[in-house]
Amino acid sequence: MVTDVRNYLYDKRILKSASFEIPVVSVGNLTAGGTGKTPHIEYLIQLLQYVYKVGTLSRGYGRKSHGFVLAKSGVNAELIGDEPMQFKAKFPETVVAVAEDRVIGIPRMLHEVPETDVILLDDAFQHRAVRAGLSILLTEYNHLFTQDELLPVGWLREAKHNYHRADILVVTKCPTHLSSEEKEKIRKELNPFSYQKVYFSTIAYGGIYPLFSDDQQMTTNNWQPTTDILLVSGIAKSAQLKKYLEEKFNRVFTREYKDHHNFDQYDLEAIRDTIKNIDSENKMIVTTEKDAVRLALHANWFLQNKIQIFVQPIRVEFLDADGEKFNAAIQKYIDVTKSKLITHPTED
Numbered sequence: 499m500v501t502d503v504r505n506y507l508y509d510k511r512i513l514k515s516a517s518f519e520i521p522v523v524s525v526g527n528l529t530a531g532g533t534g535k536t537p538h539i540e541y542l543i544q545l546l547q548y549v550y551k552v553g554t555l556s557r558g559y560g561r562k563s564h565g566f567v568l569a570k571s572g573v574n575a576e577l578i579g580d581e582p583m584q585f586k587a588k589f590p591e592t593v594v595a596v597a598e599d600r601v602i603g604i605p606r607m608l609h610e611v612p613e614t615d616v617i618l619l620d621d622a623f624q625h626r627a628v629r630a631g632l633s634i635l636l637t638e639y640n641h642l643f644t645q646d647e648l649l650p651v652g653w654l655r656e657a658k659h660n661y662h663r664a665d666i667l668v669v670t671k672c673p674t675h676l677s678s679e680e681k682e683k684i685r686k687e688l689n690p691f692s693y694q695k696v697y698f699s700t701i702a703y704g705g706i707y708p709l710f711s712d713d714q715q716m717t718t719n720n721w722q723p724t725t726d727i728l729l730v731s732g733i734a735k736s737a738q739l740k741k742y743l744e745e746k747f748n749r750v751f752t753r754e755y756k757d758h759h760n761f762d763q764y765d766l767e768a769i770r771d772t773i774k775n776i777d778s779e780n781k782m783i784v785t786t787e788k789d790a791v792r793l794a795l796h797a798n799w800f801l802q803n804k805i806q807i808f809v810q811p812i813r814v815e816f817l818d819a820d821g822e823k824f825n826a827a828i829q830k831y832i833d834v835t836k837s838k839l840i841t842h843p844t845e846d
Contacts, residue, residue: 515629524630526623531734550615558596560758569594635664704811732759
């Protein structure tokens, strides 16, 4: 009822939404986590970074700071949150900032870095105080929003009919070989409006790399099909990653934590004891990129205890020709928005 009333007030413009002349792309979902927002933001950064100065603005969930914070040298996950820290670590030239209030955050970002060309709003579908120029809504293949219910019965943050606010729908974490018939079945179930496009993406895994590169005791050459894995994860859904590792390695043990978990001394010792108690001569600790930026805060402890951690990167790939179509839709939006700026320049 609360979310419906709030959306009604925004729809009737009783509550005001701020809009900006710069291209603003929102990536979000109707579900409470697990749809793949972070890798899709990274996909957009990779797509745009060689042509535009890209900025990302997140709330910075779980950080120990408040207000607007621009990621500069010396920042860490405690100051800006794990996902923004991941963006900055992987894409140093990207402008990364966090702010609880994006209406304040966007002008502050543009003031701090005026050459910013495009802003990506992370997890902003429900943040209606800003009207994004292009809204991308993600929904998971195995858990479509059409098959879900509102919290606490299901995982929906707001009623499913609000998908109408999106310009693009992306079905994420699809099988790599999804038939045309199943795609059409999903499209019919999502029932997109005439102005909405539907695309399908999947998760791909990159090469595992050591988190602590100055530790020369272990290298990726140690990886063999007979290796036993301890998967340390604090993400919304780790089942797909666990399944992938099970297909590649001997046995997979897990230590799972809540999403955005901040590791403390007890956790570190539990990880150490768990890997120690795995009866195998060839064993490794694997974690996600998001967890890695939080575990890196304890680098000295891991190095002192001679514990190496390996990171399993993931990336988004679109199925069939969807990648070209999705890229073209993003580029068209940016081109049209920027052409309006040139045609109708604003006064300082």
